[in-house]
Amino acid sequence: MGDRLKGKACIITGAAQGMGEATARLFASEGAKLALADVNIEKGEAVAKDIGGDTFFQKLDVSDNENWKHFSGAVRDKFGTIDVLVNNAGLVHFTPVEMLDPDDFNRILGVNTLGPILGTKHVTPTMKAVGKGSIINISSVDGLRGANGLTCYTASKWALRGITKCHAYELGTSGIRVNSVHPGGVNTPMGNAAGRPEEEVNQVFRRLPLGRIGRPDEIAQASLFLASDESSYITGAEIAVDGGWTAGTYLTMLPGAPEGLPI
Numbered sequence: 001m002g003d004r005l006k007g008k009a010c011i012i013t014g015a016a017q018g019m020g021e022a023t024a025r026l027f028a029s030e031g032a033k034l035a036l037a038d039v040n041i042e043k044g045e046a047v048a049k050d051i052g053g054d055t056f057f058q059k060l061d062v063s064d065n066e067n068w069k070h071f072s073g074a075v076r077d078k079f080g081t082i083d084v085l086v087n088n089a090g091l092v093h094f095t096p097v098e099m100l101d102p103d104d105f106n107r108i109l110g111v112n113t114l115g116p117i118l119g120t121k122h123v124t125p126t127m128k129a130v131g132k133g134s135i136i137n138i139s140s141v142d143g144l145r146g147a148n149g150l151t152c153y154t155a156s157k158w159a160l161r162g163i164t165k166c167h168a169y170e171l172g173t174s175g176i177r178v179n180s181v182h183p184g185g186v187n188t189p190m191g192n193a194a195g196r197p198e199e200e201v202n203q204v205f206r207r208l209p210l211g212r213i214g215r216p217d218e219i220a221q222a223s224l225f226l227a228s229d230e231s232s233y234i235t236g237a238e239i240a241v242d243g244g245w246t247a248g249t250y251l252t253m254l255p256g257a258p259e260g261l262p263i
């Protein structure tokens with residue numbers, strides 16, 4: 001138990017599982033009051049109940065403006081203020097570009113990009129009133145580079161990274177900081193959908209400098225730093241928490257690369 005977020009009212013979206021849940025547990029252990037949101041009511045309520053203390057869960061579809069209006073109002077009613085917003089809820093989507101359905105594009109952008117924009121829209125008046133706040137947008141390594149089959153997801157995560165920088169400029173003079181976190185592969189229902197054993201998954205991640213998949217709590221630590229006052233002079237920044245994925249690549253013909261990697 002620590003006090004790095006003591007008394008801060010924090011919203012975490014997509015908190016029913018994975019990184020959102022890990023972030024909620026870490027924030028609670030640092031003294032935060034938590035408003036958890038997700039479309040998965042059963043799991044979201046169970047997480048909130050298990051954490052206990054100053055924690056509540058309410059259903060929220062992040063892509064819906066009216067939902068956000070009610071949710072942000074409920075947080076203000078409960079805690080009187082909003083100090084931190086973690087825009088974590090997200091959907092992944094794979095498709096070759098020639099098969100791409102525009103409805104899928106709009107759905108993914110609706111959750112991954114419009115969702116954080118709406119969250120920011122609805123918490124900003126409360127944060128402005130006290131001249132302070134921290135907004136953390138969970139993007140991805142796919143907001144820093146490209147990959148085959150990931151048109152919709154990549155568009156949504158690059159956009160989120162760019163919007164983070166817009167909002168840093170727009171809200172900085174009101175004392176509101178806005179930053180993005182860029183996880184690499186993380187062992188969650190999204191990052192390891194088949195639920196394969198970690199050792200097996202790590203074979204795929206041998207090509208990274210740290211040679212393994214990430215844990216949800218390792219991403220949550222970056223959000224904790226950005227949520228706390230320790231990062232008081234950081235805004236508009238992007239933090240890759242990716243085991244070195246976006247740092248470069250191994251030149252397998254030279255010494256220093258792990259054995260057996262393809263060229």
Ligand SMILES: NC(=O)c1ccc[n+]([C@@H]2O[C@H](COP(=O)([O-])OP(=O)(O)OC[C@H]3O[C@@H](n4cnc5c(N)ncnc54)[C@H](O)[C@@H]3O)[C@@H](O)[C@H]2O)c1
Pocket residue numbers: 013014015016017018019020037038039040060061062063088089090091092111138139140141182183184185186187188189190191192
């Ligand atoms: N797992 C990875 O490898 C990885 C890598 C990079 C970035 N990310 C990003 O990190 C974030 C968390 O991912 P995760 O791995 O924990 O995923 P996850 O699928 O395990 O959890 C995502 C949560 O978001 C919720 N959600 C989905 N749509 C929603 C909506 N419209 N409104 C509210 N909640 C909604 C889901 O119900 C779920 O509980 C996402 O934004 C994801 O894109 C994940």
